[in-house]
Amino acid sequence: MAKIKTKFLCSECGHETSGWMGRCPGCGQFNTMVEERIVTSAPAGRAGRSGGWAGQSGAAAGANIVTLDEVTSGEGRRFATGMAEFDRVLGGGLVDGSLVLVGGDPGIGKSTLLLQACEKIGKQGTALYVSGEESPSQVKLRAERLGIDGSRIRLLSETSFDIIAATIAAEKPALTVIDSIQTMYAEELSSAPGTVSQVREVAGGLLRLAKHQGGVIVLVGHVTKDGAIAGPRVLEHMVDTVLYFEGERQGSYRILRATKNRFGATDELGIFEMRDTGLVGVENASQAMLAGRPLGVPGSVVAACVEGTRPILVEIQALLNASAYGTPQRMSQGIDRNRIIMLTAVMDRRLKLGLSNMDSFLNVVGGLRIDETAADLAVVCAIASTFRDQAIRPDTVVFGEVGLSGEIRPVTHVDRRVVEAGRMGFASCILPGGCRRATERIRADRLPELLFVDNIHEALDVVTG
Numbered sequence: 001m002a003k004i005k006t007k008f009l010c011s012e013c014g015h016e017t018s019g020w021m022g023r024c025p026g027c028g029q030f031n032t033m034v035e036e037r038i039v040t041s042a043p044a045g046r047a048g049r050s051g052g053w054a055g056q057s058g059a060a061a062g063a064n065i066v067t068l069d070e071v072t073s074g075e076g077r078r079f080a081t082g083m084a085e086f087d088r089v090l091g092g093g094l095v096d097g098s099l100v101l102v103g104g105d106p107g108i109g110k111s112t113l114l115l116q117a118c119e120k121i122g123k124q125g126t127a128l129y130v131s132g133e134e135s136p137s138q139v140k141l142r143a144e145r146l147g148i149d150g151s152r153i154r155l156l157s158e159t160s161f162d163i164i165a166a167t168i169a170a171e172k173p174a175l176t177v178i179d180s181i182q183t184m185y186a187e188e189l190s191s192a193p194g195t196v197s198q199v200r201e202v203a204g205g206l207l208r209l210a211k212h213q214g215g216v217i218v219l220v221g222h223v224t225k226d227g228a229i230a231g232p233r234v235l236e237h238m239v240d241t242v243l244y245f246e247g248e249r250q251g252s253y254r255i256l257r258a259t260k261n262r263f264g265a266t267d268e269l270g271i272f273e274m275r276d277t278g279l280v281g282v283e284n285a286s287q288a289m290l291a292g293r294p295l296g297v298p299g300s301v302v303a304a305c306v307e308g309t310r311p312i313l314v315e316i317q318a319l320l321n322a323s324a325y326g327t328p329q330r331m332s333q334g335i336d337r338n339r340i341i342m343l344t345a346v347m348d349r350r351l352k353l354g355l356s357n358m359d360s361f362l363n364v365v366g367g368l369r370i371d372e373t374a375a376d377l378a379v380v381c382a383i384a385s386t387f388r389d390q391a392i393r394p395d396t397v398v399f400g401e402v403g404l405s406g407e408i409r410p411v412t413h414v415d416r417r418v419v420e421a422g423r424m425g426f427a428s429c430i431l432p433g434g435c436r437r438a439t440e441r442i443r444a445d446r447l448p449e450l451l452f453v454d455n456i457h458e459a460l461d462v463v464t465g
């Protein structure tokens with residue numbers, strides 16, 4: 001039996017020490033020493049590796065090398081979860097033999113989503129739900145609330161990696177959910193569950209299990225205050241797919257986004273509504289995002305965004321207020337704050353509005369986070385509308401990127417945005433002049449009136465006209 005010891009390695013420079021240190025003696029970084037397991041005697045059957053360079057040929061002879069042609073593609077082994085929004089983010093479904101990480105704030109709905117996924121998968125194969133956070137009766141209570149048929153879900157209340165690994169090996173589930181990775185521990189390590197080394201060790205073990213014996217393993221991970229999944233980037237590098245669950249806990253909409261996906265695109269997003277009976281996929285995203293929108297109110301503008309392949313209309317709200325401090329506040333929810341600072345600077349300079357002594361507040365209604373620059377023009381219109389205390393043209397959708405000299409620049413997916421605006425019954429659409437050619441090819445039953453603009457002066461004339 002191999003003797004197990006531990007050592008400490010700096011995650012930045014690799015410097016090695018025998019005990020934990022707050023500061024790495026090698027590179028001087030703080031809090032980078034991570035405990036690592038060392039197996040002192042080589043396990044049987046791996047002797048070839050100890051031969052160094054001379055022993056390489058022996059090791060290679062034993063290795064399992066194949067030509068790329070001989071490898072069978074795993075594409076056929078993708079199975080849909082049956083939850084359309086979840087499948088969309090995954091790129092069509094879960095891929096056999098993969099490790100998926102689902103991150104998000106506590107209470108956002110990770111356990112709910114995965115318990116629902118277990119029920120759906122349970123109809124096709126075995127689903128194993130490993131709960132380290134909740135007792136079986138708590139899981140049962142949740143399942144009852146969700147109206148889930150529990151007969152096909154196997155439940156294991158355990159935190160020890162060895163027992164979990166043995167169970168997975170014996171049961172061979174099609175889907176295993178580990179809720180959560182931060183509660184699991186490997187006995188060989190002395191550190192507490194949730195530490196970087198434990199998280200990495202357990203995730204590494206699960207990764208080997210998924211790759212060797214098939215089935216999908218989904219890890220639930222809590223997000224730390226600074227936004228990274230605890231047991232930071234190591235975990236994101238190890239897994240095949242990283243999904244983040246976001247949204248406002250008070251609001252009912254939840255957004256699932258892929259930040260890494262080895263088997264699909266990362267820009268797709270899934271929208272769910274949290275009801276008393278669990279998460280329900282939202283098909284008509286624009287309708288959900290615009291529900292309850294006030295009409296004819298200053299500072300409210302509808303922007304046409306595209307997330308992945310899906311067009312979404314969202315309401316952007318702005319509010320300006322005289323600043324009480326020397327430096328104006330720029331608060332924003334759902335849009336990058338730096339982008340707002342840039343856009344207010346452009347407006348201040350080009351339109352001479354005097355925004356430098358006003359606080360500005362921006363909000364994307366519905367909890368969606370927009371990364372696209374195509375929302376720039378809507379932000380500018382919303383700020384101008386609240387500045388003039390005048391509502392914008394009714395029934396109008398706005399999109400376009402704003403440059404530093406106040407010019408409106410073309411954006412991609414013009415057709416999707418315009419068609420979505422028409423589908424949602426909007427009468428007009430303000431868009432960049434540079435998109436004129438792209439609109440010529442659009443064929444749809446119902447199109448809004450297209451109003452092309454080339455700079456923010458023109459845009460604000462049209463939007464309030």
Ligand code: TYD
Pocket residue numbers: 104105106107108109110111112113142145146274275276277278279
């Ligand atoms: P949960 O899945 O436990 O979150 P996480 O695992 O990410 O910590 O979700 C808990 C929240 O969801 C809780 O605030 C209550 C709410 N909820 C509903 O609104 N409806 C439901 O059917 C369920 C099960 C939970």
Ligand code: MG
Pocket residue numbers: 107110111112133179
């Ligand atoms: Mg949970």
